[in-house]
Amino acid sequence: MRGILSAAGYVPYRRLARAQIADFLGAGGGKGTRAVASHDEDTTTMGTEAARLALRSAPGTGPDALWFATASPAYLDKTNATAIHAALRLGGGVPAFDFGGALRSGAGALMAALGASGTVLVVSADQRDGLPTSSDESGGGDAGAALLVGDDGPATPVVAEHLASASATDEFTDRWRPPGDQRSRVWEERFGETRYVPLGRDAWDRALKVAGTEPSDVDRVVVTGMHPRAVRALAGALGLADGALADDLSARVGQAGAAHPGLVLSSVLEDEAGRRAAGDVGPGRTVVLVHLADGADVTVLRTTDALAGWRPARTVTAQVAAGADLPYGRYLSWRGQLTVEPPRRPEPQRVSSSAAWRSDQWKFGFVGSRDRSSGAVHLPPARVSMTGGAFDEMEPLPLAEDLGTVVTFTVDRMAYSPSPPIVFAVVDFDAGGRFPIELTDVDADEVAMGDRVEMTFRRLFTADGIHDYFWKARPVRGTGPSESKGGDA
Helix, strand or coil: CEEEEEEEEECCCEEEECHHHHHHHCCCCCCCEEEECCCCCCHHHHHHHHHHHHHHCCCCCCCCEEEEEECCCCCCCCCCHHHHHHHCCCCCCCCEEEEECCCCHHHHHHHHHHCCCCCEEEEEEEECCCCCCCHHHHHECEEEEEEEEEECCCCCCCCEEEEEEEEEECCCCCEECCCCCCCCEECCHHHHHHHHHHHHHHHHHHHHHHHCCCHHHCCEEEEEECCHHHHHHHHHHCCCCCCCECCCCCCCCCECHHHHHHHHHHHHHHHHHHHHHCCCCCCCCEEEEEEECCEEEEEEEEECHHHHHCCCCCCHHHHHHCCEECCHHHHHHHCCCCCCCCCCCCCCCCCCHHHHHHCHHHHCCCEEEEECCCCCEECCCCCECCCCCCECCEEEEECCCCEEEEEEEEEECCCCCCCCCEEEEEEEECCCCEEEEEECCCCHHHCCCCCEEEEEEEEEEEECCEEEEEEEEEECCCCCCCCCCCCCC
16 A cells, blocks of 8 residues: 655745735735745745654654655755755665656656655645735745655554546646746636646546546545636536535635645645544545646545544644734845845855865754763764763764753844844753754744744855755744654654
């Protein structure tokens, strides 16, 4: 049996109320909110956060391969998946590849993994932009998703078995973005609708036929795509039972492009797991994912008994509920569409590639060191112990999954930042060690000594086209880890 072993979505902390757009510019906007990646986030960091959550829900299971799909990569030419690979501390023998450039790549990577062998971590993320007042600006959203795909086993059982998949492909111009452009362009909506609906029906019929399932017997259906009219039209044409169509999160998160199929599917599986654990539903429920992008892709899954024992590390629903408002002016500033006066300090120089490589376990994995004889923890890692002076008697201490406590903090309004002020805190980690680190996803007036924080992978700055990735701390919110896991991989 092959299928999904674990799933997770990542929704950034900040939300833009669509009504703010019309209030600010007199046009555009709408109802609801959209998720906004922070100034220190990009598709690589959002993918990393989703992957961490998915692996946390499948302890002891390491992937044999990492595939990363995005339509808005942080790099071209350079593989973006390698930074996620480093942050997850995967072995050098685990390949990491990009599936990039198209909105279809997320669903395509999942289907390829379901038809492959070994354990594959399928990560997707997207950051959706549009011109001010455009439907892409208000309807888009930023998010990441991760699906761990593999074969059923005693250590990590399959929670959703793969029954069938089908695709329908056609060459037509619906949405496109030339290299270098920030915004997408869209053809007349009625044309796209006339193409997507029959393609979706074709792939749907063939997938259900292989699975041996009737449309009326499908329990949950996810229909996603960047063409809202086509999504609505297809969902209405599939002959679904009442209540089968899943919430696509567009009202609260927005449409997250290549990441959206994985994000909504993760949310549905999390909901099914909760209902299964509560005894509201039984096993063997049919879940179908339909994605419209340059064709249609349909994947049919069936939940298993193992779903009742699966515990998501942090649900999509909890992340959506934990969001905080973002002013529209700051959103425009973060997106580079509104230039504000920066701090009068020199901008950072580009990071040294050789120095980053030499300290990759610390820089990407947040791995400190602990003296075997005294137990003293060193952050960053050291060769000589501060207690007793032992030399090269250290063992690695991974702390990315550990929690910490704010001992003291300062608000710096003078240091360079694309979104001042910077909040620096001294954090004591539960597994030992103290380290000064920048806080993120927090307002300066909210911070207090004694706050509990967790680590998050972020982008410090970009200089000469090189992104400097490292770790920051953020407040523990929602259903985060409830106890220390310091020292665990």
